[in-house]
Amino acid sequence: MSITRKVVSAVDKRTAGAPLLRKTLRYLFPDHWSFLLGEVALYAFMVLVATGIYLTFFFVDSTHTVTYHGPYRPLQGQEMTEAYKSVVDISTTVKAGLLIRQTHHWAANIFLVAIILHLCRVFFTGAYRKPRGLIWGIGVTMLTLSLLEAYMGYSLVDDLLSGMGLVIGYSVGMAIPFVGANLMNWLFHGPYPGQHVLWPRMYIAHVLLFPILIGMLLTAHLLLVAMRHHTQFKQRRAQSNHVVMGVPAWPGQAPRSLGLLLAVAGVLFLLGGLVQINPIWQWGPYHTYVGTNGAQPDWYLGWLIGGLRLVPGFDLVIGKYTLVPNPFWGGALFPLVVFGFLFFWPALERKLTGDDGWHNVLERPRDNPLRTSVGIGMITWVLLVFVAGSSDRVNLTFGIPYTAQIWFYRVFVFVGPLIAALVAHRVCVELQNMERVEQDRHHAEAEARLAASRQST
Amino acid sequence: MAKAKDALLSGLVLLASRGKRRRKVDEDPLRVVPDMDVSRGAETRAIALFFLSALAFLAFVVVYAVDRIPHQTQFLGLAIGLGFILFAAALIVTGLRLVVTEELVEEYPPQEHPGEVDLIASSVEEAGSRLTRKRLFKLGLLAAGGGLAAAAIVPAASFGPLLRVKEYFGTPWTRGRRLVDEDGKPYTADDIEEKAFYTAFAENADKEEMGASLVVVRLPPSTLDLPPELQGYDADGIVAYSKICTHAGCAIAMYRVPTFAPDEPRPALVCPCHYSTFDPASGGTVTFGPAGRPLPMLPLTIDSRGFLRAKGNFNGAVGPSWWGVRNRKPEPQS
Numbered sequence: 205m206s207i208t209r210k211v212v213s214a215v216d217k218r219t220a221g222a223p224l225l226r227k228t229l230r231y232l233f234p235d236h237w238s239f240l241l242g243e244v245a246l247y248a249f250m251v252l253v254a255t256g257i258y259l260t261f262f263f264v265d266s267t268h269t270v271t272y273h274g275p276y277r278p279l280q281g282q283e284m285t286e287a288y289k290s291v292v293d294i295s296t297t298v299k300a301g302l303l304i305r306q307t308h309h310w311a312a313n314i315f316l317v318a319i320i321l322h323l324c325r326v327f328f329t330g331a332y333r334k335p336r337g338l339i340w341g342i343g344v345t346m347l348t349l350s351l352l353e354a355y356m357g358y359s360l361v362d363d364l365l366s367g368m369g370l371v372i373g374y375s376v377g378m379a380i381p382f383v384g385a386n387l388m389n390w391l392f393h394g395p396y397p398g399q400h401v402l403w404p405r406m407y408i409a410h411v412l413l414f415p416i417l418i419g420m421l422l423t424a425h426l427l428l429v430a431m432r433h434h435t436q437f438k439q440r441r442a443q444s445n446h447v448v449m450g451v452p453a454w455p456g457q458a459p460r461s462l463g464l465l466l467a468v469a470g471v472l473f474l475l476g477g478l479v480q481i482n483p484i485w486q487w488g489p490y491h492t493y494v495g496t497n498g499a500q501p502d503w504y505l506g507w508l509i510g511g512l513r514l515v516p517g518f519d520l521v522i523g524k525y526t527l528v529p530n531p532f533w534g535g536a537l538f539p540l541v542v543f544g545f546l547f548f549w550p551a552l553e554r555k556l557t558g559d560d561g562w563h564n565v566l567e568r569p570r571d572n573p574l575r576t577s578v579g580i581g582m583i584t585w586v587l588l589v590f591v592a593g594s595s596d597r598v599n600l601t602f603g604i605p606y607t608a609q610i611w612f613y614r615v616f617v618f619v620g621p622l623i624a625a626l627v628a629h630r631v632c633v634e635l636q637n638m639e640r641v642e643q644d645r646h647h648a649e650a651e652a653r654l655a656a657s658r659q660s661t
Numbered sequence: 662m663a664k665a666k667d668a669l670l671s672g673l674v675l676l677a678s679r680g681k682r683r684r685k686v687d688e689d690p691l692r693v694v695p696d697m698d699v700s701r702g703a704e705t706r707a708i709a710l711f712f713l714s715a716l717a718f719l720a721f722v723v724v725y726a727v728d729r730i731p732h733q734t735q736f737l738g739l740a741i742g743l744g745f746i747l748f749a750a751a752l753i754v755t756g757l758r759l760v761v762t763e764e765l766v767e768e769y770p771p772q773e774h775p776g777e778v779d780l781i782a783s784s785v786e787e788a789g790s791r792l793t794r795k796r797l798f799k800l801g802l803l804a805a806g807g808g809l810a811a812a813a814i815v816p817a818a819s820f821g822p823l824l825r826v827k828e829y830f831g832t833p834w835t836r837g838r839r840l841v842d843e844d845g846k847p848y849t850a851d852d853i854e855e856k857a858f859y860t861a862f863a864e865n866a867d868k869e870e871m872g873a874s875l876v877v878v879r880l881p882p883s884t885l886d887l888p889p890e891l892q893g894y895d896a897d898g899i900v901a902y903s904k905i906c907t908h909a910g911c912a913i914a915m916y917r918v919p920t921f922a923p924d925e926p927r928p929a930l931v932c933p934c935h936y937s938t939f940d941p942a943s944g945g946t947v948t949f950g951p952a953g954r955p956l957p958m959l960p961l962t963i964d965s966r967g968f969l970r971a972k973g974n975f976n977g978a979v980g981p982s983w984w985g986v987r988n989r990k991p992e993p994q995s
Contacts, residue, residue, distance in 0.1 A: 375908070385826050392821065471746070493868060495933045516951065534951070
């Protein structure tokens with residue numbers, strides 16, 4: 205008996221798992237490059253967990269004040285929280301600490317990029333349609349959790365920029381009508397910056413609760429994909445709504461997927477080692493009374509800063525009661541609308557089109573002009589608000605007055621998406637027409653050839 | 662460690678190249694995975710990549726161990742990154758060129774399993790056939806479950822005070838309290854010059870508290886344009902405002918002086934987070950940006966020795982807006 209057979213036999217004797225294992229090994233993966241985007245997100249998540257575990261050995265989750273006496277001269281003698289000091293130490297004195305920290309930060313960025321691209325792929329190909337609505341819902345939930353997770357991660361550092369980000373988050377929380385102040389009082393234990401309780405809470409959420417939650421949802425997401433099988437493009441005659449065609453997990457897919465995992469890890473470690481990211485020792489420690497000019501959050505929160513900046517200056521007031529404080533509009537309502545759209549679009553589409561069918565075959569963006577134009581419109585909306593959030597950089601770089609830019613965006617963030625959606629719709633229809641013409645020509649040529657061959661015989 | 666890795670790698674290589682030594686492809690009816698022709702070039706490449714990857718990982722260990730190597734972060738990243746990339750390349754060559762590639766077809770699982778669904782539903786429903794007061798039974802079950810959930814959730818109230826919002830109106834300012842700088846040195850009126858920007862704190866207060874910090878600027882008294890209810894809040898043209906933006910709680914860190922275009926010829930206090938812009942000459946009114954209410958102003962006085970002192974508390978609540986922010990004026994903390 206070969207060694208392989210012995211091992212498999214031993215496993216089967218103990219678990220009765222051979223049928224399941226055989227099914228798993230021969231599970232089919234339909235092949236298309238865009239199906240790898242979700243995999244990249246999964247692998248970035250693995251790198252996040254691995255590097256994150258390493259960082260927990262050195263991070264201190266305390267906002268009690270200490271005086272810095274480490275090797276980094278510019279901070280010498282400054283008062284800072286233990287949290288910030290521990291991250292400065294990770295970056296300066298812990299061997300390989302900076303590499304791991306930067307890789308962790310890069311991995312968070314790539315994780316979110318991959319999720320968003322994966323979401324776009326799923327959206328524009330209609331992969332979320334029945335029977336995969338639940339998979340879509342879990343995916344959007346994971347995106348929400350991942351954004352919060354990333355926000356907590358860079359808030360924990362307690363450098364100047366992260367502190368400014370945290371107080372903005374606090375203010376958005378305060379702006380929730382009727383209950384905001386109570387909720388924040390509860391979470392921070394007293395008015396900002398609270399009584400040192402937030403850091404242990406945020407820390408356990410960042411390193412345990414959220415990763416476990418994301419991990420469980422991830423498992424459900426993948427299990428559901430496996431149970432329902434992956435969608436496919438119709439590339440071959442054999443493929444249909446009922447028959448899936450693909451490469452089996454073993455031996456075809458396994459080395460490729462494992463290769464992708466290692467490639468993602470490799471790129472992340474190269475970035476972590478060679479490309480500086482978030483040099484927190486330069487920002488300095490946070491104090492409530494210190495601010496810095498030209499502050500920009502990590503890109504995945506840039507759309508929210510744009511939303512906060514664009515809203516004209518007013519609180520909605522009834523008598524002496526402040527019904528809606530200003531940060532609610534840009535910081536809470538805007539993301540609520542975007543995520544509300546993501547959660548409810550599949551149902552809305554079913555309503556709009558009356559298509560309640562079962563779909564295992566994907567559409568190309570051009571095949572469904574309605575969906576594509578709605579998607580392009582939403583993306584343009586979020587992107588324009590994001591760009592509006594960097595008006596201050598544009599002002600510094602090109603000298604265009606900040607106020608003029610804001611006034612322009614206040615109008616254009618609503619006009620721009622409409623234009624983009626109309627253009628997208630037109631492009632889809634034109635592409636469809638071109639294909640139809642091409643097909644007709646092929647038919648005509650084939651017929652002509654057939655007629656010619658008949659004549660010659 | 663490296664030895665174990667090498668053994669593992671060669672194992673993988675052997676596994677990948679298993680059954681391909683025969684040159685001739687003949688159909689073996691007992692095979693699960695179909696046989697294919699050998700590809701010596703790809704095999705050589707994969708094996709070379711595995712060994713190079715092992716070398717790169719080894720280099721990581723060396724760079725980690727030898728302190729004399731400069732630019733540790735960069736070399737560590739380079740070594741481990743290349744290790745991963747080479748390993749990945751070897752596997753991708755294996756996956757695309759070496760292992761047997763086959764495209765198979767299979768049925769998608771059916772839309773639903775009506776028979777199974779019926780069975781499950783029946784087994785659940787029939788389990789309750791001995792119950793006579795089903796509704797009451799369900800109600801009891803629901804009550805117990807709800808009680809359990811409530812008992813589990815309620816202790817989370819210990820996180821912090823949910824209902825008490827009094828603290829939001831507290832500041833350390835009392836009549837006569839001096840204004841000090843970051844090192845605790847009291848400001849005199851002469852310290853404050855025009856066209857400059859000062860951060861001040863309540864003497865002996867916790868500087869991190871939102872109500873403690875101020876921006877202080879001196880304006881030519883002739884340019885002051887305070888509304889009637891703020892008359893007398895300035896001291897010889899020196900005005901003081903809460904340093905915390907009323908929009909999203911960032912520190913007001915910019916002073917546009919001598920002018921800021923929309924308020925020509927007045928200067929402006931600006932928050933760097935979302936560019937809420939306040940007019941220090943007219944009582945901190947919002948002239949641009951998203952802030953929904955003016956900066957709270959602190960009334961000042963100059964004592965006989967020239968020190969700046971508070972004449973009372975702010976005219977409005979400090980910090981970002983919330984539902985009760987306009988309900989009452991701030992008061993000294995007990």
